[in-house]
Amino acid sequence: MTDISSLLVQPPPSWPEKYSGIPARLADIGNQTREKIYAGRSLPRVAPRKQGEELPVLPPDITRERFNEAVAELRKEIGEANVELNDKPLVDGWYMEHPNTHDAFHILEQDDTVSSATIYPGSTEEVQTTVRWANKYLIPIYPISMGRNLGYGGAAPRIRGAMVLDLGKRMNKVLKIDPDNCSCLVEPGVSYFALYEAVQATGYPLWIDTPDLGGGSVLGNAVDRGVGYTPYGDHFGCHCGMEVVLPTGEVVRTGMGALPGKDGEDNPCWQSFQYGYGPYNDGIFTQSNFGIVTKMGFWLMPATEHTSYLITFRDEDQYPQIMQTIRPLAINKVLGNVPQLRHVIQELAVTGKPKSHFYDGEGPIPREVIRKWAKDMPCGDCSWVFYGTVYGPDDFRKGQLDIIRREFGKIEGSRLMLPEKLPQDHYLHSRVSVCSGVPVLRELDWLNWLPNGAHLFFAPIAPTSGEDVKKLFELCRKRHEEYGIDLFPTLCVASRESHVIVNLVYDRSSPASKKAAYDCLRAMISDAAAGGYGEYRTHILFADQVANTYNWGGGALMKLNETLKDALDPNGILAPGRNGIWPERYRGKGYEIFPGDQRTSSLPPHINA
Incomplete structure (x- = not known):
């Protein structure tokens, strides 16, 4: 049994000192929770990487020379410290101190769905820069908001060696709280803890809607169509307006946000009316790999008994x-x-x-x-x-x-x-x-x-x-x-x-x-x-298995999704395989995993061999 005393010297991260931390009101509970989790753990806290394996693990079809060249260029573009190689031992941590390098709740080997690096953009513009860079080098990138989607893969990329695009670390602002419209606008790194504290600090009589655990991203949960428990429990149903970076680097705003506001300001209706004019596109950016959501509006509930x-x-x-x-x-x-x-x-x-x-x-x-x-x-x-x-x-x-x-x-x-x-x-x-x-x-x-x-x-x-x-x-x-x-x-x-x-x-x-x-x-x-x-x-x-069950009409829905994917992401760089949607570059080449597949790695058998 690991000596937990050495693991608990420092308290869990606190908010607002760390964007993803625990607010002071829950500090004692956070300490107790972590202590209980570590007390039941026999695995070592830090796991060494496979002996003899050169690190970081590379994306498919990328040489180390090309990878190093690409990393050097991106560091020059968005800052040296904002591209971190995944070449250290793996740490599973726990919910409030989770990894962005692999799946903390690994169901195969711990280093199976492991990334090659983590990228930390600080703005929509830096997300655009990163997407254009990924297209140049054909390196797959996997966006996460905070990586706390534990039980569903956490922060892990579907393709081993891909780069994780961690939006939360530097894009974590509550951009607006409107007490009259009962709405807000947030970036990906705003947790339910953070939004709750921000609303409380205003004194406005407003509620947020939270899932069972409050450490996850408000934006990320809605994009994955998660639920909460107040009358506003349909999180995507209560969103209003998105800003999205497309896989080729362009930016779009959905709903009323597509209409420019006066003197360069945001349209005043962006968080008021979901649909705008013309086709309703918001849904295609949920549970998909068609774009990277960098801002999202939400309706807040008036406080009630x-x-x-x-x-x-x-x-x-x-x-x-x-x-x-x-x-x-x-x-x-x-x-x-x-x-x-x-x-x-x-x-x-x-x-x-x-x-x-x-x-x-x-x-x-x-x-x-x-x-x-x-x-x-x-x-x-x-x-x-x-x-x-x-x-x-x-x-x-x-x-x-x-x-x-x-x-x-x-x-x-x-x-x-x-x-x-x-x-x-x-x-x-x-x-x-x-x-x-x-x-x-x-x-x-x-x-x-x-x-x-x-x-x-x-x-x-x-x-x-x-x-x-x-x-x-x-x-x-x-x-x-x-x-x-x-x-x-x-x-x-x-x-x-x-x-x-x-x-x-x-x-x-x-x-x-x-x-x-x-x-x-x-x-x-x-x-x-x-x-x-x-x-x-x-x-x-x-x-892949779940997506394949939605096969009415000879798989008509997946054919539509693949058509959209190939049109929006012709180079197949954005989260290939997420929710079973593969771009042409990877499709049918052994990455898909279906029932009866006896592989012990997420990689295709010919690559894993």
């Missing part, structure tokens, strides 16, 4: 009835926000205690063991826990809660609890914060479930119907039992669909644990597609 609650459900097989109850309430906006239905195993995991505290046997923790421990927790002996929040004046919230209590009360054994009836360390209090736009760190605690905890997400979309959710849940249960993995299902419920988020936790020090998670996820993607269900988001190494 709110009440959070949880409802427990007694029996494992009640979830179809629960979903049938949820559906009309969600469609009629009675639920108020984006609520969650979580399996009770997560009540154990969010305590931050390891699985071994609850069960020291082999295989998945048995259902009866979960219920035994839950019995002594505030939730009691139950199978499902529903977390929700209602918003508005007292009378309005009371009316909503009355309807919610009445409808869910029809499910035998259900119980509704309010925050004041639960101890302060219960997870509901964290949901109170998140559901009122206050970013937190609590969601990291379940990483302690296994030593060297890491995770992948299986994230299909289902209608909010009991029948559909049952099909997905049963296929997940079957595959988790087959591969010996604990099942952590959560449903994030919107009006007419549910994001079915299944968290596969694995020990990244164990090849067997990693392989089980890898194979289980591949199997579930195939199973879901066979039933007509597809993921809304996935890890970089599973993108």
Whole structure:
């Protein structure tokens, strides 16, 4: 076991001293979280690179002489310190001190999806310079905002040896907060922590919307179509206007931003109306590799009164009835926000205690063991826990809660609890914060479930119907039992669909644990597609498989995406392979990874050999 005392000499990075740091209000929690994560770690903090391998790893088809020439030129253009070679030992770190050199939650070898260098542009103009440079040298670049998309590949490039374009380090300003329009304009390096603190500093009665963890990029999460939990929980749906650098170096502004403002100012409607005039292009810059978003506008929610609650459900097989109850309430906006239905195993995991505290046997923790421990927790002996929040004046919230209590009360054994009836360390209090736009760190605690905890997400979309959710849940249960993995299902419920988020936790020090998670996820993607269900988001190494399931009309959608890619990025330099979209230069040359592929590296077999 690594001596954690040597790792914790310096406190975690703090905001605003570091753009990606933890605000003072969470400093103690950050220290405690890091200590718990390192206490369960047996991997060395610093991993040496492969013996005899010349560093940095090169992009495909680039000689070292050409690479060195290219690096020297870019350093001259944007500054020596702003191009950093990836030639040092690899450090996985943790959420608040993550790498931008590789996937911290590596599912294959740690140095599989490793970069050759990291580029730190300081402005849209320097992004343009970098893109034109990449076209000159045909070096693939992978833009990240902050690289905290952990569980989906983090900061890693899809092609080994590509360069990471880290937008967050030097482009991290909140450019505008408009209290009357209830909107803001941000750069890629603005985290939810930073935006929240910036709004609080103004004194304006405004809320942001945050996902479960507050350290990620506001812009990056929206571009990846992530979700939060207030009525503004659709992050891309609540964006308004983009500035985008195209793969050939030109800059465009979308929506009303395409109309010049008076005397060179921004158009005053840029953050007011999403569509502008003509075709709506914003969507093609989400979950794609068609451009680099350098500025993005968002709508902010006026502060309002709110009440959070949880409802427990007694029996494992009640979830179809629960979903049938949820559906009309969600469609009629009675639920108020984006609520969650979580399996009770997560009540154990969010305590931050390891699985071994609850069960020291082999295989998945048995259902009866979960219920035994839950019995002594505030939730009691139950199978499902529903977390929700209602918003508005007292009378309005009371009316909503009355309807919610009445409808869910029809499910035998259900119980509704309010925050004041639960101890302060219960997870509901964290949901109170998140559901009122206050970013937190609590969601990291379940990483302690296994030593060297890491995770992948299986994230299909289902209608909010009991029948559909049952099909997905049963296929997940079957595959988790087959591969010996604990099942952590959560449903994030919107009006007419549910994001079915299944968290596969694995020990990244164990090849067997990693392989089980890898194979289980591949199997579930195939199973879901066979039933007509597809993921809304996935890890970089599973993108080809997921994109290939969207194959109606003989793959018409991918043909369209490839046409756009080749037109916008003729040299194929921008994030090849991201979300399964490959430019002509790489397409069909062995980079794609599909089910049944037994390779142990993301590189094509002929290159890896």
